[in-house]
Amino acid sequence: MKISPSLRADFLTYLTGYGLAIVLTGISFAFVFYRLLAPEAVFAVILFLALIQIIVHLRCFLHISLKQSSRSDLQLILFSALIIALMVCGTLIVVLDQKARMM
Amino acid sequence: MTFWHILLGRLTWTSIAFVRTWRDPTISGIIGGGAAAVAVGGAVVVLALLTYLRAWRYLWTEWMTSLDHKKIGIMYMVVAGVMLTRALIEAVVMRTQQAIAINNQGIVAPAHFAELFTTHGTIMIFFVGMPLLIGLMNYVMPLQIGARDVAFPYMNSISLWLTIGGGIMLMASLVIGKFSTGGWSGYPPYTELAFNGGVGPDYWIWSVSLSSLGALMTGINFAVTVYKLRAPGMTWMRLPLFTWTTLCTSILMIFAVPPLTIATLLLAADRYLGMHFFTNDLGGNMMNFVNLFWLFGHPEVYILILPPFGVYSEVVSAYSSKELYGYTSLVIATMAIAILSFTVWLHHFFTMGQSAPINAFFGIATMLIGIPTGVKIYDWIWTMFWGEVRLNTAMLFSIGFMVTFVIGGMSGIILATPPVDYMVHNTLFLIAHFHNMLIPGMLFGVIAGYYYWFPKAFGFRLSETWGRRAFYCWFFGFYLAFMPLYVMGLGGVARRSQELFDPALRPWTLIAEFGALLLLTGLACIFIQLYVSIRERHSTRVPVGDPWDARGLEWSMSAPPPEYNFATIPQVSRRDAFYWRKKYDGAYQPADHYRDIELPKNSMCGILVGMGLTACFFGFVWHIWWLAFLGFAIALGTAITRSFMRDVKRIIPAEEVAAHDRRWLDRAAAARPISRHLELTPENEGLAKWQG
Numbered sequence: 001m002k003i004s005p006s007l008r009a010d011f012l013t014y015l016t017g018y019g020l021a022i023v024l025t026g027i028s029f030a031f032v033f034y035r036l037l038a039p040e041a042v043f044a045v046i047l048f049l050a051l052i053q054i055i056v057h058l059r060c061f062l063h064i065s066l067k068q069s070s071r072s073d074l075q076l077i078l079f080s081a082l083i084i085a086l087m088v089c090g091t092l093i094v095v096l097d098q099k100a101r102m103m
Numbered sequence: 104m105t106f107w108h109i110l111l112g113r114l115t116w117t118s119i120a121f122v123r124t125w126r127d128p129t130i131s132g133i134i135g136g137g138a139a140a141v142a143v144g145g146a147v148v149v150l151a152l153l154t155y156l157r158a159w160r161y162l163w164t165e166w167m168t169s170l171d172h173k174k175i176g177i178m179y180m181v182v183a184g185v186m187l188t189r190a191l192i193e194a195v196v197m198r199t200q201q202a203i204a205i206n207n208q209g210i211v212a213p214a215h216f217a218e219l220f221t222t223h224g225t226i227m228i229f230f231v232g233m234p235l236l237i238g239l240m241n242y243v244m245p246l247q248i249g250a251r252d253v254a255f256p257y258m259n260s261i262s263l264w265l266t267i268g269g270g271i272m273l274m275a276s277l278v279i280g281k282f283s284t285g286g287w288s289g290y291p292p293y294t295e296l297a298f299n300g301g302v303g304p305d306y307w308i309w310s311v312s313l314s315s316l317g318a319l320m321t322g323i324n325f326a327v328t329v330y331k332l333r334a335p336g337m338t339w340m341r342l343p344l345f346t347w348t349t350l351c352t353s354i355l356m357i358f359a360v361p362p363l364t365i366a367t368l369l370l371a372a373d374r375y376l377g378m379h380f381f382t383n384d385l386g387g388n389m390m391n392f393v394n395l396f397w398l399f400g401h402p403e404v405y406i407l408i409l410p411p412f413g414v415y416s417e418v419v420s421a422y423s424s425k426e427l428y429g430y431t432s433l434v435i436a437t438m439a440i441a442i443l444s445f446t447v448w449l450h451h452f453f454t455m456g457q458s459a460p461i462n463a464f465f466g467i468a469t470m471l472i473g474i475p476t477g478v479k480i481y482d483w484i485w486t487m488f489w490g491e492v493r494l495n496t497a498m499l500f501s502i503g504f505m506v507t508f509v510i511g512g513m514s515g516i517i518l519a520t521p522p523v524d525y526m527v528h529n530t531l532f533l534i535a536h537f538h539n540m541l542i543p544g545m546l547f548g549v550i551a552g553y554y555y556w557f558p559k560a561f562g563f564r565l566s567e568t569w570g571r572r573a574f575y576c577w578f579f580g581f582y583l584a585f586m587p588l589y590v591m592g593l594g595g596v597a598r599r600s601q602e603l604f605d606p607a608l609r610p611w612t613l614i615a616e617f618g619a620l621l622l623l624t625g626l627a628c629i630f631i632q633l634y635v636s637i638r639e640r641h642s643t644r645v646p647v648g649d650p651w652d653a654r655g656l657e658w659s660m661s662a663p664p665p666e667y668n669f670a671t672i673p674q675v676s677r678r679d680a681f682y683w684r685k686k687y688d689g690a691y692q693p694a695d696h697y698r699d700i701e702l703p704k705n706s707m708c709g710i711l712v713g714m715g716l717t718a719c720f721f722g723f724v725w726h727i728w729w730l731a732f733l734g735f736a737i738a739l740g741t742a743i744t745r746s747f748m749r750d751v752k753r754i755i756p757a758e759e760v761a762a763h764d765r766r767w768l769d770r771a772a773a774a775r776p777i778s779r780h781l782e783l784t785p786e787n788e789g790l791a792k793w794q795g
């Protein structure tokens with residue numbers, strides 16, 4: 001079977017994405033497992049790596065780039081971002097507010 | 104580790120309901136054993152009947168392995184009907200208990216009562232509400248947008264079988280083991296290992312997980328379908344309202360269901376792997392479960408209520424013989440509700456320890472939802488205004504909904520005020536409130552939609568007489584069953600009470616009991632209606648397919664529709680496309696030429712994945728690890744194998760399509776057009792006379 005160049009390019013992005021995902025996950029685990037930093041700092045590192053991970057997924061697996069993304073793609077991403085922001089920020093506010101009474 | 108332990112995990116003799124009844128022959132024990140007997144007996148009778156009728160092959164090839172969205176939709180509804188029957192009977196048992204048990208033990212023991220409200224709530228939400236609506240959306244939405252199927256037919260089948268798997272688990276819990284006693288919300292720490300070592304919470308965790316996985320996939324499936332498979336010209340503002348609500352519900356499912364799955368899986372991690380996400384000590388925080396659960400739970404009620412809003416929009420417009428009033432405002436209101444529903448979840452735990460400003464914020468956000476909902480009610484009323492309203496079963500349910508739902512909305516606004524909520528939370532007032540929303544808001548809508556689209560799906564109409572009887576039972580039954588609960592709740596009676604202590608409550612509990620029985624009669628009427636309608640089908644056939652002189656594309660083909668839905672994909676140029684086609688004589692015309700149609704082949708992969716995961720989760724519940732492993736291997740193996748299959752489509756040749764279409768057109772040409780006031784008579788063959 002002949003592999004067309006576009007198929008090849010596709011395959012390469014998937015492979016890059018897969019590689020990056022594994023590396024990013026590996027680093028996170030390593031920070032926890034080998035206790036490389038203080039717990040709070042580890043939190044920050046994992047949060048940062050997770051955000052990069054999201055970008056990797058969007059770029060390599062969902063093929064969303066800034067240039068050719070169509071309007072509906074953009075709308076969907078903005079909408080998802082809005083809802084996720086609502087849920088994540090809401091959770092943080094609520095749970096942190098309760099913290100004093102949870103002790 | 105003995106051999107038996109490896110084979111059967113935690114299962115022992117005393118796990119079997121009948122053995123328990125034998126050892127504990129109290130009334131409560133006998134009720135439990137009786138329920139198990141009904142479950143086993145029902146299963147045996149169905150299996151025997153299928154074998155006797157030699158229906159297995161037919162069932163397997165035509166239904167269980169089918170990827171046709173119409174058949175999958177019908178299967179969803181059948182499953183939901185069975186579950187509804189069980190949950191409603193449980194409700195009657197609970198009401199009976201509260202009517203009897205005033206200063207005595209009544210008929211069900213405390214733990215048994217707790218199981219009853221847990222299964223009732225879990226079933227009603229996950230295995231009645233969701234499947235009824237998913238079934239309806241599955242059937243109708245692709246027809247409304249001019250599509251041949253949903254975007255991912257195979258995933259649709261997996262979703263169905265995951266849902267059925269969850270239902271099977273709930274039924275199994277009647278016979279082997281016990282279900283959770285932690286309520287439909289399953290709050291830890293009560294559901295943690297330390298307080299609840301048995302299988303109950305595990306049954307709850309895994310059956311809800313199955314349902315939530317299915318719902319998530321359905322949400323993705325429907326959203327992609329509406330985004331990608333609309334017929335040419337079907338722009339956003341031309342979508343029928345039911346499709347709009349389907350889209351919004353799907354989006355809610357995509358974003359709201361994962362928090363639930365996460366919450367139940369983290370709880371499972373606590374119970375199985377010794378984690379401490381929600382325990383009281385070692386860093387756990389049970390409030391995060393509550394938070395995650397209601398991040399799901401509040402949007403969930405809109406998942407349940409938006410599609411019926413769509414149904415009412417279609418039904419009211421069709422039976423008022425008028426264009427829907429305020430289409431744009433209805434679309435905006437639907438979207439607004441969908442987004443606002445992510446900003447109010449905290450109203451389910453006002454009393455659980457936040458500071459006042461946070462409560463105030465969520466209280467106000469909650470009240471805001473009243474605005475778009477009010478807009479909708481006005482739109483429906485204006486749609487009826489000056490219309491030629493036909494007061495048939497579906498309209499009765501719609502009007503009954505409007506009247507009743509507004510009352511429930513009012514009590515919702517009351518509950519949204521945090522100081523008031525401090526007084527009535529956890530009382531029967533809350534129970535009355537949400538049944539006041541869900542019974543008219545969800546069940547009435549499903550019944551109306553069922554009456555409206557049934558002739559499309561099966562080619563004959565439903566009995567009007569029994570429909571009306573059902574309506575009177577449901578409508579008055581609702582008021583009798585739940586208005587007393589408002590009174591008792593304001594009087595301070597706690598929800599989930601197995602025993603009451605004030606003899607003055609007796610009149611109210613008796614009225615509520617009578618109401619619950621009336622509701623059960625209403626359900627019986629629905630089943631009798633189906634039976635009677637099947638018997639009388641020869642005089643109610645509507646093969647031409649437009650029995651109600653309706654407006655959307657779903658009425659533009661024969662009833663029942665061919666498996667490919669549309670002989671040629673329609674071109675849409677306005678809202679209410681079929682109405683305009685009828686107006687300009689474009690309906691019932693042959694196409695210029697017909698093309699081959701590609702449809703998905705039947706596949707047993709869906710059922711294998713679904714049942715594999717069910718077996719896996721059942722193994723988890725009982726710690727039967729080999730079964731868990733086997734089930735998971737089957738599910739995963741099937742999913743991987745299927746992804747390598749290439750021969751998954753089949754072609755319906757153009758000649759066959761053309762021949763079918765010609766037969767239908769001949770039928771339409773031979774039919775006599777009837778005017779609307781004759782639509783409930785045998786004259787109605789599904790061809791409407793043009794009346795503007």
Ligand code: HEM
Nearest residue numbers: 194197220224227228232286287534541598599600619622
């Ligand atoms: C059709 C007639 C129905 C009747 C007679 C009925 C009756 C009841 C009763 C007696 C309770 C227990 C109240 C208590 O805690 O003291 C209850 C709880 C509940 N019902 Fe219903 N119900 C009906 C329909 C529904 C429907 C349609 C839904 C949802 C779609 C639903 C969802 C629930 C839920 C979530 C609970 C709370 C369970 C818990 O406490 O964890 N019910 N119902």
Ligand SMILES: [Cu+2]
Nearest residue numbers: 401448450451
């Ligand atoms: Cu809510």
